[in-house]
Amino acid sequence: xxxxxxxxxxxxxxxxxxxxxxxxxxxxxxxxxxxxxxxxxxxxxxxxxxxxxxxxxxxxxxxxxxxxxxxxxxxxxxxxxxxxxxxx
Numbered sequence: 001x002x003x004x005x006x007x008x009x010x011x012x013x014x015x016x017x018x019x020x021x022x023x024x025x026x027x028x029x030x031x032x033x034x035x036x037x038x039x040x041x042x043x044x045x046x047x048x049x050x051x052x053x054x055x056x057x058x059x060x061x062x063x064x065x066x067x068x069x070x071x072x073x074x075x076x077x078x079x080x081x082x083x084x085x086x087x088x
Contacts, residue, residue, distance in 0.1 A: 048065075
């Protein structure tokens with residue numbers, strides 16, 4: 001995302017905050033959180049990341065780190081995801 005878009009988005013957020021106040025921003029933040037967790041699961045991915053997985057399709061929508069989504073778009077079961085060995 002370009003720096004200009006980031007600045008405009010930030011200015012828009014500040015304008016909404018100034019117009020409606022802190023309570024309104026908390027309310028929409030809480031609603032966004034609830035909807036996110038109704039639609040998606042967070043599944044551990046790799047050693048230090050989480051995949052945002054659609055509850056409806058089971059496909060990875062995004063990674064919390066922002067890295068590229070894997071080709072398959074599917075997530076392993078929790079049992080196989082935790083079944084790893086550390087080479088020494």
